[in-house]
Amino acid sequence: MNKYKMQLTAEQQAILDGKQGEVKAKVLETLVMFGDIFGAEKLVPVTHKQGHLVTSFGIGLLKPLFSTMDKLIAGGVKAEGGFSVDPRPLDYANGKCNFLEKLVFDKILYSKQEMYENQLRKVGLTGSSKFTCACYLDEVGNQPKEGDVLSWAESSAVVYANSVLGARCNRNSGMLDLFGSIVGYVPYFGLLTDEGRKATWKVYVKTSKKPEAQVLGSAIGMKVMEDVPYVYGLDKFLGSELTDDVKAYLKDFGAATASNGAVGLYHIDSLTPEAKRLGEKLLAENCREYVIDDAELDRVYKSYPVMWKNKEKEGNLCFIGCPHLTYSQLCDWTDKIVASLKAANRKKVVVRTVLTSAPDVVAKFKQTKKYAELIATGATLTSICPLMYTNNPLTKMHRIMTNSNKLRTYSAARYYKDEEILKKITGVKEGK
Amino acid sequence: MKQFKGRVLAGGNWKGEAVVSHQGVNTLATFQKSALKNAKQVYASDQNNPDIYEKNITGKALCLPITIGSTTGGLVIQTVCAMKINPAAFLFSQHIDSLAASGIVLARIWENSPVIAIDQLGDEFLNTVKTGDTLEISEDGTVTVL
Numbered sequence: 037m038n039k040y041k042m043q044l045t046a047e048q049q050a051i052l053d054g055k056q057g058e059v060k061a062k063v064l065e066t067l068v069m070f071g072d073i074f075g076a077e078k079l080v081p082v083t084h085k086q087g088h089l090v091t092s093f094g095i096g097l098l099k100p101l102f103s104t105m106d107k108l109i110a111g112g113v114k115a116e117g118g119f120s121v122d123p124r125p126l127d128y129a130n131g132k133c134n135f136l137e138k139l140v141f142d143k144i145l146y147s148k149q150e151m152y153e154n155q156l157r158k159v160g161l162t163g164s165s166k167f168t169c170a171c172y173l174d175e176v177g178n179q180p181k182e183g184d185v186l187s188w189a190e191s192s193a194v195v196y197a198n199s200v201l202g203a204r205c206n207r208n209s210g211m212l213d214l215f216g217s218i219v220g221y222v223p224y225f226g227l228l229t230d231e232g233r234k235a236t237w238k239v240y241v242k243t244s245k246k247p248e249a250q251v252l253g254s255a256i257g258m259k260v261m262e263d264v265p266y267v268y269g270l271d272k273f274l275g276s277e278l279t280d281d282v283k284a285y286l287k288d289f290g291a292a293t294a295s296n297g298a299v300g301l302y303h304i305d306s307l308t309p310e311a312k313r314l315g316e317k318l319l320a321e322n323c324r325e326y327v328i329d330d331a332e333l334d335r336v337y338k339s340y341p342v343m344w345k346n347k348e349k350e351g352n353l354c355f356i357g358c359p360h361l362t363y364s365q366l367c368d369w370t371d372k373i374v375a376s377l378k379a380a381n382r383k384k385v386v387v388r389t390v391l392t393s394a395p396d397v398v399a400k401f402k403q404t405k406k407y408a409e410l411i412a413t414g415a416t417l418t419s420i421c422p423l424m425y426t427n428n429p430l431t432k433m434h435r436i437m438t439n440s441n442k443l444r445t446y447s448a449a450r451y452y453k454d455e456e457i458l459k460k461i462t463g464v465k466e467g468k
Numbered sequence: 469m470k471q472f473k474g475r476v477l478a479g480g481n482w483k484g485e486a487v488v489s490h491q492g493v494n495t496l497a498t499f500q501k502s503a504l505k506n507a508k509q510v511y512a513s514d515q516n517n518p519d520i521y522e523k524n525i526t527g528k529a530l531c532l533p534i535t536i537g538s539t540t541g542g543l544v545i546q547t548v549c550a551m552k553i554n555p556a557a558f559l560f561s562q563h564i565d566s567l568a569a570s571g572i573v574l575a576r577i578w579e580n581s582p583v584i585a586i587d588q589l590g591d592e593f594l595n596t597v598k599t600g601d602t603l604e605i606s607e608d609g610t611v612t613v614l
Contacts, residue, residue, distance in 0.1 A: 062578070066577050070566075073564060073569045073573070074566070091540060097506055099550060100579060145504070189539040189540075191537070191539045206566050208542075208566065208570065209543060210542060211570070212542060212570045261492055261533075261534065261536060262536070297492070298492065298534070298535075298537065298565060341516065
């Protein structure tokens with residue numbers, strides 16, 4: 037007897053009844069109970085079989101995660117389509133740590149990393165290079181097509197897949213991402229439905245120049261929270277084609293909407309696929325409105341608290357690349373750092389600077405001469421998750437700067453706009 | 469004394485103290501510091517949420533509109549429930565969001581946690597209840613502000 041409201045197919049009911057094992061039954065029950073909360077009437081097939089998991093870090097304290105994984109492995113279940121996963125937390129070769137930091141990372145924080153990665157491989161991890169939050173990049177290749185149903189987590193990847201690729205995925209949590217990939221079904225509600233993809237906010241961008249992606253996303257996220265915004269006026273700055281630069285902008289914009297709020301889907305008028313196809317048919321009735329001008333962006337920017345103990349001092353560590361940089365962003369940052377150093381008559385960055393990107397993007401970048409140019413500046417390139425690095429309480433010794441509003445939100449890092457951060461790391465004095 | 473009726477997601481009877489956030493609670497930012505320290509109590513560590521920042525929320529009724537932030541959110545709720553340092557109840561004024569729902573379901577099914585969750589209590593609930601108020605929760609989803 038099914039105690040849930042959802043209508044299941046005979047196959048799904050058999051799984052729930054334990055015909056494919058107790059563990060798989062529990063996995064399906066989790067998805068059904070979850071779907072029931074949202075009034076989902078059915079489970080629908082995951083059409084893009086490759087999953088993406090948010091939980092990549094073997095933090096010793098996440099015992100429920102490890103014990104659930106053990107149960108999955110013992111039950112003989114796995115994600116048949118494979119999956120990519122968020123970035124690793126550590127890379128000592130490129131993300132320098134002192135002895136004490138290494139001790140804390142290895143023995144306390146990420147003491148289960150190796151064990152957890154073994155678990156991930158057993159349940160379907162696609163390959164050792166697939167540790168990135170930007171799994172949708174060309175070089176990584178986990179790319180759904182418009183209309184595909186996904187079982188992904190990682191807020192920045194979900195909002196990108198929904199908005200820029202036109203795929204369909206709810207803001208799943210860690211574990212449920214894997215569960216959907218294991219059974220091949222997800223509950224049908226929210227951002228999977230046409231109705232759920234309608235915008236309930238009209239956002240008007242009326243700034244005098246192209247807004248900083250991370251601040252604009254932050255402003256919208258904090259205003260609309262989990263709702264869907266339809267953004268007017270951004271195409272004036274971005275154009276109407278999803279070029280590499282535009283996709284990189286939308287990646288950073290979306291990550292800020294998702295972390296400073298809970299946005300899972302946005303539409304950009306005349307630019308993103310559904311907005312181009314359906315236009316204002318995507319607007320729900322009685323939309324609320326939010327106007328963003330220069331003053332509003334400035335207000336939001338100035339509202340960010342500075343969490344450094346000594347707020348007057350300059351930063352001494354900088355992370356660029358949360359979410360992971362695209363190949364074009366990596367080239368662009370290299371050019372900007374080199375040019376800014378040259379203008380300042382310097383050879384090396386004045387602040388320890390770490391750029392982060394997907395392993396497959398880094399491998400491609402290393403084949404170019406720009407890699408040598410970047411390394412010559414003293415900056416380093418790695419594929420870690422900056423957020424996982426800043427989890428170490430010892431990182432409070434550093435005054436971390438970042439151009440990521442996501443990293444700012446989850447750590448004591450201080451946010452700077454791209455132009456400001458470039459000046460800081462290359463030693464260009466204010467006003468120049 | 470004022471009563472509110474919500475939808476029961478994970479039921480239970482309980483009486484205790486409220487901690488109120490008028491803005492969305494960022495689950496990862498709120499719980500991560502205490503969870504990482506293996507602390508016995510959670511002191512909310514989200515610097516962007518002045519309503520609950522540095523307040524002890526373990527064993528309390530966390531009253532909130534929804535949760536926000538990273539999609540690790542559900543796993544974080546499952547973890548603090550497994551560690552038994554979770555709020556005793558999550559009382560949502562709005563429809564529960566997908567991350568919090570994941571966490572409640574994972575905690576119930578995989579950890580046998582007694583965590584209580586009620587949603588759709590309405591805006592008036594959040595306007596009425598204050599941090600430090602005593603609340604009584606009934607199995608049927610009734611929340612009484614005493």
